[in-house]
Amino acid sequence: MAGEKCAFENIFSFKTLPTKKFSFLQDKEVTEFLMKWSMLGRISAHSYSFDHNFSSYSSDRFVQCFFRDPIVASSLRRVEAGVWVPVGMLLSVSVAVVPCTKVSMDLFDPLYSCGILRPSGHILKCFHDVYPDYDELRQVLDEDSEHYGVLGREQRGEFLFLLFKHLCLGGELCQYEDTIDPYISVTKKIYKDLISVQKDPETKKISVVSTVLKVCARDESGRRFPGTQEEEQTFAYLIVDPFKRHATLFCHFYGVGNFTV
Structure with a gap:
């Protein structure tokens, strides 16, 4: 059980959201550019629901529970030698909060x-x-x-x-x-x-409600997720919407070739 893997109070558990679609991955113009930039098939976004209230001060605990959750673990993939392979259970996790406040370009x-x-x-x-x-x-x-x-x-x-x-x-x-x-x-x-935003009913000001966490994890043998070595263009961000209770794992695996997850 997830609760046995994550020794914290208020254990988070997760479910995949297979019907959740991301328009950028369906957008023909975007996918053509991603192919041109050698990122198509290596960039992905997958969403999960979770069962407890989230706040930014619980980010470390949340990410630990996320990667140790059996449903999440069974859904994760990484690229090794040009092939998608299961990740398995990840035990050691590093987390960095990424500022996310912009609502315009x-x-x-x-x-x-x-x-x-x-x-x-x-x-x-x-x-x-x-x-x-x-x-x-x-x-x-x-x-x-x-x-x-x-x-x-x-x-x-x-x-x-x-x-x-x-x-x-x-x-x-x-x-x-x-x-x-x-x-x-x-x-x-x-x-x-x-990213999720909300509008203040009084001021009409729009603000970001998502928390963005840059994450890196290791299994018991020391293999890393999202990648096996340090590479700036191999990255994973966990983006949390506290109101919908959705968490999106947004990843890219640097390398040659186009794949599908």
Whole structure:
């Protein structure tokens, strides 16, 4: 039983939500870009319901219970040698809360005026002898770039920016875009699909209600989920909607080839 695996009060247990669909995975334009960026089939989102109230201070306990839950464990997959394989029970878990407060795309406004884009939205290329096959947008993602300071630390820590960065860097055989528009558009669609918001009835202000947790887990033999080695583009985020009592595991496994989960 899940309660025997997770020695905490108010044990969380989980059920899969097989009918829960994500529009970004059904969107033809989005999937075409994900294929071009070598991410299609390696990026996934799966939702689960849970049975107790969630609050951010219980994040560690919640994630421990999530990965130790037998229903969750039986549903997890990872890529090994280009093949999807069952993960099994995960015992050791690390959790990091990811700030998620943005309800618009204005976070990216500075990118349009810092000299890395033409007025048309085309991304400036780097000098070939300095950075072969590289562009100024990917330079902004590198802390050694002269444009790195265009976005502050808080902005870069936001889940919205991290999602954008993951899409810009892509998979192992990524074909990069000449303009910024596809990155912004796909980021917006995925973010909107994953994050829940609510409107204050008095102020009419919209705010994010989801809690985003970056997670990494190990089984008893030390094998990791989501990946077997440290790789920035192999990631897993657990996104919790406390009102619907839904948790979505959003993952990407870096590598070559298109697969289906």
